[in-house]
Amino acid sequence: MVETKGITKSFGSLQVLKGIDLCINKEEIVAVVGPSGAGKTTLLQIMGTLDRPDTGKLYIKGAEPFNLPEKERAAFRNKHIGFVFQFHHLLPEFTALENVMIPALIAKCNYKEAEKKSKNLLDFLRLTDRMKHKPSELSGGEKQRVAVARALINNPAVILADEPSGSLDTKNKEELHSLFFDLRKEMGHTFVIVTHDEQLAKLADRIIHMKDGIITT
Numbered sequence: 094m095v096e097t098k099g100i101t102k103s104f105g106s107l108q109v110l111k112g113i114d115l116c117i118n119k120e121e122i123v124a125v126v127g128p129s130g131a132g133k134t135t136l137l138q139i140m141g142t143l144d145r146p147d148t149g150k151l152y153i154k155g156a157e158p159f160n161l162p163e164k165e166r167a168a169f170r171n172k173h174i175g176f177v178f179q180f181h182h183l184l185p186e187f188t189a190l191e192n193v194m195i196p197a198l199i200a201k202c203n204y205k206e207a208e209k210k211s212k213n214l215l216d217f218l219r220l221t222d223r224m225k226h227k228p229s230e231l232s233g234g235e236k237q238r239v240a241v242a243r244a245l246i247n248n249p250a251v252i253l254a255d256e257p258s259g260s261l262d263t264k265n266k267e268e269l270h271s272l273f274f275d276l277r278k279e280m281g282h283t284f285v286i287v288t289h290d291e292q293l294a295k296l297a298d299r300i301i302h303m304k305d306g307i308i309t310t
Contacts, residue, residue, distance in 0.1 A: 100149035111306040124294040127303035175244030234265030
């Protein structure tokens with residue numbers, strides 16, 4: 094599903110990634126753990142095509158997105174990769190439903206179809222009564238579930254999550270963790286999750302440990 098070969102990345106004289114070889118299988122939930130500065134988020138950004146490696150290859154569903162022109166790469170990212178961040182990054186002027194619809198509309202999905210898909214996802218995520226609410230009217234857990242729905246709207250090949258439960262209280266953390274596994278079971282999604290949360294990491298199918306820009310185990 095997702096494969097990296099020999100990925101390196103430096104910022105000035107600091108080498109953050111030192112040759113990352115990694116393979117993520119379809120419908121797998123993988124946790125990437127390690128101390129701050131290990132290179133976890135940089136790796137996730139490269140896997141999400143948000144940043145380009147200095148050397149190495151990235152394959153997603155057999156395609157090499159970094160070989161595409163920038164505009165085509167952005168379209169590839171919108172279609173094949175979903176993102177969930179620690180802070181939801183919802184647009185404050187739009188409702189929950191509208192926030193979820195945006196990636197589908199960018200992908201030129203018909204408005205009615207995008208609305209229908211968004212409503213179905215929000216129903217599945219137990220947000221039926223919150224669709225018309227703006228982010229300021231939602232709890233932290235609700236906002237993160239809206240962000241998950243937005244990540245899922247284009248049925249991506251992989252969902253990349255960077256500290257997705259980092260800003261949540263214990264109850265909402267547990268609900269979000271369970272949600273990822275429910276989504277894998279019900280919809281067959283693949284997740285790569287960067288986390289400091291030991292509870293979430295232990296639930297994953299596989300844990301990738303990183304330190305000083307390399308995978309240790």
